[in-house]
Amino acid sequence: MLKSAFWSGIASGMLVGIGGTVYLSCENKVVGAVLFSVALLCICLLGLYLYTGKIGVFMEKPDKKSALALPVGLGGNVIGAALTGVLTALAKPSLIDAAQKACTAKLENGLWRGLIAAVFCGVLMYAAVKTYGAKGTLVGIIFCIPTFILCGFEHSIADVYYFTVASMRGAFDPMRVVFILVAVLGNTLGGWVLPVLARLAKGKEQVS
Numbered sequence: 001m002l003k004s005a006f007w008s009g010i011a012s013g014m015l016v017g018i019g020g021t022v023y024l025s026c027e028n029k030v031v032g033a034v035l036f037s038v039a040l041l042c043i044c045l046l047g048l049y050l051y052t053g054k055i056g057v058f059m060e061k062p063d064k065k066s067a068l069a070l071p072v073g074l075g076g077n078v079i080g081a082a083l084t085g086v087l088t089a090l091a092k093p094s095l096i097d098a099a100q101k102a103c104t105a106k107l108e109n110g111l112w113r114g115l116i117a118a119v120f121c122g123v124l125m126y127a128a129v130k131t132y133g134a135k136g137t138l139v140g141i142i143f144c145i146p147t148f149i150l151c152g153f154e155h156s157i158a159d160v161y162y163f164t165v166a167s168m169r170g171a172f173d174p175m176r177v178v179f180i181l182v183a184v185l186g187n188t189l190g191g192w193v194l195p196v197l198a199r200l201a202k203g204k205e206q207v208s
Helices: 002-025 031-037 038-046 051-060 064-091 094-109 111-135 139-150 154-164 175-207
Strands: none
Touching: 002 031, 002 051, 002 064, 002 094, 002 139, 002 154, 031 094, 031 111, 038 051, 038 111, 038 139, 051 111, 051 154, 051 175, 064 094, 064 154, 094 111, 094 154, 094 175, 111 139, 111 175, 154 175
16 A cells, blocks of 8 residues: 555656646646646546545544555655656746746745645645545536635645746755645645534534
């Protein structure tokens, strides 16, 4: 399970990076946000491992194997997104300016705002993955992904991609790593919101 989480995690990170590439490449941000959803569509349809999709599902039924797979899959996601960032920046240098502009705005927004934005991204990621897993429909993905992007919510794996591209020119800023860690925390908390509320609601119904 750990080996699968790692390698499919790399694949998922690459797909998220491709989604980030199309977003940075589009002058029309609505079009870019819609096309970004190709990442999660492929991840879900191919059964790949994406931390921000798995963390909420884990909260529903926690177990030791899934807990061990989470950091391994996250590591794979980071490697895949960072690798895609390096390669796409080399192939399309024009992406670097767009990424630097986006990343500067993220850092200027501050860590606590970034945390809140990441929480709401986590909520939408869980909703997208859950509706696909439970209902077999892609509607949640098609709507939830553009929504979190256009709202400016923070997706930690996408941020790995953006910050990697931005770092291909100029000095490395350690605050970018801090921001990504905060985004991971926010995505984790956000992924827990709906399953925890659902569990509380179910408990109330059983009591009544």
